[in-house]
Amino acid sequence: MFHTTLRGFLIAASMLTAPALSAQQITVNLVNEPSTLDPHQQWNPDSYYVYRNIFDNIVTRDDAGEIVPQIATAWEQVSDTEMVLKIREGVTFHDGSPLTAEDVAYSVRRITNPEFGSPQLGQFNQIIGAEATGDFEVTLTTNSPYPVLLAQLVKLSVVPKKVVEALGDESFNAAPIGSGPYAFHEWNRGVDVTLSRNDDYWGEAGPFDAAVFAAVPDASTRVANLRAGTADLIVSIDSDIARQLEGQPGVHVLTAPTERVAFMGMNTTRPPLDDPQVRKAATMAIDREGIVLGILAGGETVAGQMATPSHFGYVDGVEPSPYNLEEAKRIVAETGAGETPMEFATSPVFDQRIVQAIQQMLTEAGFNVEISMTDMSTYLQRARAPEQTERPFFSFGRWSCACQDVDGVQFPLLHSSSSWSRVNDPALDKVLEQGRSSLDDSTREAAYAQVQRTVQDSAYILPLYQAVALYGASDKLDWTPTANESLFLNRMAWSE
């Protein structure tokens, strides 16, 4: 009797309250709630997954990864440091006001204004001027020739000048107004953000009347939600969970190679790693096939360079340097490199399976490597220490500039002026500068081919693999995830 009562009670409770999941609403499970919905403030996946649907960017990338018009319909490099953008006519913000060149220029000036303190400043600080030079024309000025400008503008969202100025930054963040395919509807702090379709959108707005982005921190819970049907799409799952999902009815796993390159970094300025032979030994000791197939097993591919095929500047036909444990052992024994205790700095954010595997492999070759685990902010402080020689001996990272241009990967990791770099090679610096300052594609490609040769010959850094992004989705959801890890709702649909 008790059981039937309890059961009846539970069913009543769930019927009373289960959200009316209309077929026209999509529910996405993120890890955390967005930090901000103002696109010029925080830059983390849980934030941009949401706000990229509320706002249009200046340009965007199509599913094939090509830069295509969004708010800018055409662009022209009029001088070495000036680019003129033609602005799309007839675009309106969600409050009905028209989007003009002044809004675009204002958006650029806002995010590049040091006073505003955008965490994204570092992505756009080459831009020193943005002026509306016509009703639908904007001229951008950079402080030197800057070939990556367009690739960066993929991430620059256009906000309405009048609204932001009238509301102030705080109110705008609480109830943002953009021109994108989905309009902000409600932000239930700590719980979820609801968007509703913008029926006046200039382009394809997509099939969903509404979209809910809910914060679900635990991966197993996201999976349970997906299987129970209270979520249609979940982010951030690992290959173990993906394998569990694969056998389940009603759900499927979506995989996309990303522009994220995993690497083992070495401090080439600290003995014994200042010896190219020793670094070679370290790279030969790492069995990348083993890591990719044995540990990750999510569809990752071994990388031979610090780039993926989706990057400009990717060099075709580079073979990863071979795995050769015996040779590595020989060099370590010969040079006595195993006598120096070396730290492998890391933090829980990084996949510890990989970190431990690498440490194991280096130890097997005779190196004396110890893992030093700290929290993320301490790790970053050490990894970006002011003196190059104080940065860690070894580290593991997965780098993405979200710009699909090798300059965004290789300059920060290899140029001696960067706070991440543990390489100090004036010749390499010069080539990297050439690559970043020429507007001629073939000059740039030649420069990056040269970078690739130098990096591999001197074993400055060891590219490990191209990371993949795994998503769990209802098998009714039709969507092709892309390399730039975005969730554009207007590129998704229900399959019939």
Next chain:
Amino acid sequence: MPVFLLQRFGQALVAIFGVMTLVFFIQRLTGDPTYLLVPETATQADIEAMRRSLGLDQPLLVQYANYLWDMLRMDFGRSYVQNIAVVEIIASRLPYTVQLASGALLVAFVIGLPLGLAMAIWRKHPLTNALMGFVLGAQSMPTFWSGILMIMIFGVWLGWLPPSGSGSFAHLIMPSIALGLLSMATYARIARSAVIDELSKDYVRSARARGVGTGRLVTRHLIRNSLIPVISISALEISQLLAGAVIVETVFAWPGLGQLTVQSVQSRDFVVVQGIVLLGAFVTISVNLLADILYSVVDPRIRKGSRA
């Protein structure tokens, strides 16, 4: 009595000031939030600019003085990450924590107290051993496991309850049970040993000799006399529950203070952590004060003692 209260109030103020100071300095020992806020491509100059805009470039003592001055004016600051007022962030999370804490406490009380009582009165009954096993099991099950188990059974297989989230009574059931079972075990054990203690006392024997039945003995004498340790534990449990339940909240995507605390500590969002810790200190101190007052209500001996 007012003197006693004033004293306690003064002590509470000193304690809160101590907590404020500790949380300020300890957090700043743990690292610089700027590195977590800027994207990977930021240069050293960008990092400096960010640090200036957060006011973290000033000497520590200047920051501390500003902090104390802000606290005096009841200005709790703005989150570094979300850029909104801390009061607003905490206020949006607090109702969820209160809901979950109440649910858990209800589960703990309603199951734990009668269970403890039963286990004490029927100490020798074979069923008591089974009950003891249940209590022990409830206490040893880690919530990240029992939570997921419940989600799989009731949320996914049976589909009776929403697997996670918040917003309705149905959402509250599973997290309350997961969290409440832990406190339930504590209550059952405390109630059991308190009642056993009382049972061996002279007045129980004389009451039995006078022919008082078990039912009347329990309701009229035992419960009231065993309540003191239960109240002390409640003060601890309530302040713990109100500080947020990190694991249960994470597993059930319940947007309470526990989740907020973990996220804020991870992102070194100093201002939010300070706010939560202060709130926690305030709750703990007031609940304990309340417990002191309750003792004297339940136990006339304490009341009379304070008058003498």
